[in-house]
Amino acid sequence: MDIAVIYSSHRGNTEKVAQAIATHLGCSAVKLTGTSGTQTSSLDDCRLVFLGTGIRGGEPYIELQNYIKTAEFKAGVRFVLFMTWAGGGASNKLAYERVKLLLDTKGQRLEADYFICLGQTFGFTRRGRPNADDLDQAKNWAQQKL
Secondary structure (H helix, E strand, O other): OOEEEEEOOOOOHHHHHHHHHHHHHOOOEEEOOOOOOOOOOOOOOOOEEEEEEEEEOOEEOHHHHHHHHHOOOOOOOEEEEEEEEOOOOOHHHHHHHHHHHHHHHOOOOEOOOOEEEEOOOOOOOOOOOOOHHHHHHHHHHHHHHO
16 A cells, blocks of 8 residues: 555544545545554555544644654655644644644654645534535545645
């Protein structure tokens, strides 16, 4: 496999985007589970890794953070980020910077162009998000990354 989608999702929003990207690109999507974010897939053959997360308080989900901290990455892998969020303030920029810093400490580079869309929050807020249009935008963004 030369493309991987690895993600953390608490409410199913990021999972919808991850599955849409993986299906569109013909690769598998691996969900990180538990707070350990244990590596569940080998990236030995990957040249492009899509990392996905929701945002809570300006932070990417802990599973993704722990995965990056503990995973072994080979040189030359391209990392891109997609996120779902409630749309608050600059939390998307804070979360991007956190993932970038974690990858920097591992000698890896996160590309600056990330994808973000709204996700359904508690109750009826943003009900139905991410919607079909959001998923189409995610697929188009992912295609451009190839």
